[in-house]
Amino acid sequence: MTTVGIIAEYNPLHNGHVHHFTESKRLSGAESSIVIMSGPFTQRGEPAVVGKYARTEMALRMGADLVIELPVAYAVQPAEWFAFGAVSLLEATGVVDSLCFGSEAGALEHLLTLAGYLAEESSELQAELRRRLALGESFPAAYSAAAALAWSGIEDSTGDLLRQPNNSLGLHYLIALRRISSNIQPLTVPRTGAGFHDPLQPGSSIASATAIRKLLQDGGGGAPASYMPDYSVHILEGELAAGRGPVSMESFCTPMRHLLSTHTAAELRTLHDMNEGLENRLLRVMPQLEQFSISGLLDALKSKRYTRTRLQRTLLHALLNHSKSELSPSILAQGPGYIRVLGFRESGRALLKRMKKSATLPIIMRPALSSHPQLERDLQASAAYAGAFRDPLRSDLYRDYLEPPVRV
Structure with missing residues (x-):
């Protein structure tokens, strides 16, 4: 079977x-x-x-x-x-x-080739990734650009490929298969x-x-x-x-407000994905909200570096009390x-x-x-x-x- x-x-x-x-x-x-x-x-x-x-x-x-x-x-x-x-x-x-x-x-050839390269995480890729993150780019944007630049000769096509969400996730499936030496056929x-972001189409x-x-x-x-x-x-x-x-997310508005109102920056810093001073930014923004909502909080927090998705994950880790130590690499x-x-x-x-x-x-x-x-x-x-x-x-x-x- x-x-x-x-x-x-x-x-x-x-x-x-x-x-x-x-x-x-x-x-x-x-x-x-x-x-x-x-x-x-x-x-x-x-x-x-x-x-x-x-x-x-x-x-x-x-x-x-x-x-x-x-x-x-x-x-x-x-x-x-x-x-x-x-x-x-x-x-x-x-x-x-x-x-x-x-x-x-819709085809594997290009994704497989790229996965073979990225699975090795070359020094060029890592250096370019660090450089772009230091400039304030979000991780997804920095990774896509670094991968395209590090793999010389196909920058434009690689960048376009990785900017599409299903391609990007599929690429990581292929990388994971390589890293665990799996015989599963992709x-x-x-x-x-x-x-993903398209509105409803009549008919x-x-x-x-x-x-x-x-x-x-x-x-x-x-x-x-x-x-x-x-x-x-x-x-x-x-x-x-x-x-x-x-x-x-708004269903968790009350517990989220309670959590953020009763934790210090030092306590928030122990939570998974709470990095780069985000805990301080959170506590600065909270008193500025006329009426607390998670959507309003995300709008106030998001930036070039902190995408809405990244922030949502961080808030969920806080809600679920996920520590850095238990979810370390x-x-x-x-x-x-x-x-x-x-x-x-x-x-x-x-x-x-x-x-x-x-x-x-x-x-x-x-x-x-x-x-x-x-x-x-x-x-x-x-x-x-x-x-x-x-x-x-x-x-x-x-x-x-x-x-x-x-x-x-």
Whole structure:
């Protein structure tokens, strides 16, 4: 049995995701599929619009055989560590033959060549990266420009390639595969329809997850139904009716204000990603806000160096009390410490049976029976996320302890 791996957030699962999933199965010829999915918080430093169990069910209804959670230690990180954590989990299952990701490039040749070069992190690349960061550029912009300049001869094409979000993330998947010496075969599906920041297109059945989330946050009601499969709409509507969404950064306004009002600069400095004096900038800005909101705080903080995404991740790490020491590069480089199963179809039982023999990490079905520092942070993140629900119940706050994986 061959298996294709997919790395996703499904925030929420829409028709573009269905296209990618279908094409992944077709291109790989795989008989089964494993999805590595972010939990309650996502790579851009935002809470998922609905919880991980609802999104797991969406993935299983689509046809995924097994859904595994990407630990929050990797889920809320820049592309390099997000990709490394997810690819390491696919490798650790011992059953994945291929990894298929979406890209604007739609072809692997250029990405593979660039990944081979960047995986070595040459001294020229590092020097140019440091120079650009010292000039105040954001890390994504500095990295793209440094990579283009360091790899002489194709500066323009490389820069254009890396400025496209799916290409950039896909490149980091390829780099991660090289760094762990994986035999997993990479594949890519051309991204179709709306881009990440594109507005809704009349008459189209494809919209970006960003546009769909905006519809939900703006009270768009059933409007997203045009861009989502029926089962995804049904699950989403059930979550909204139960008061378990839509969750946004503003849902955490009260605890965030409390946190920033009760911590000194020295205390904030111990938190992950709180670097370069950002803690001082935060505390200077807070009293200047006429009315506190996370959106207003981000607008006041963002600059050429501090992108909104970077700031969102930093605030989430603060909210979740992630320290520098526990998420240091040396710790993250060790990879995830377990395989946490969020859900599976009946067809996924065969995968789980194989994984019991092939997996290089423990497989966790019931977190209450396991222990690991990363897992503790996952459980805390789930409880913190559920605290944003309209009327959170014990079963919401501690679902990880109380219920088995989702089954379809």
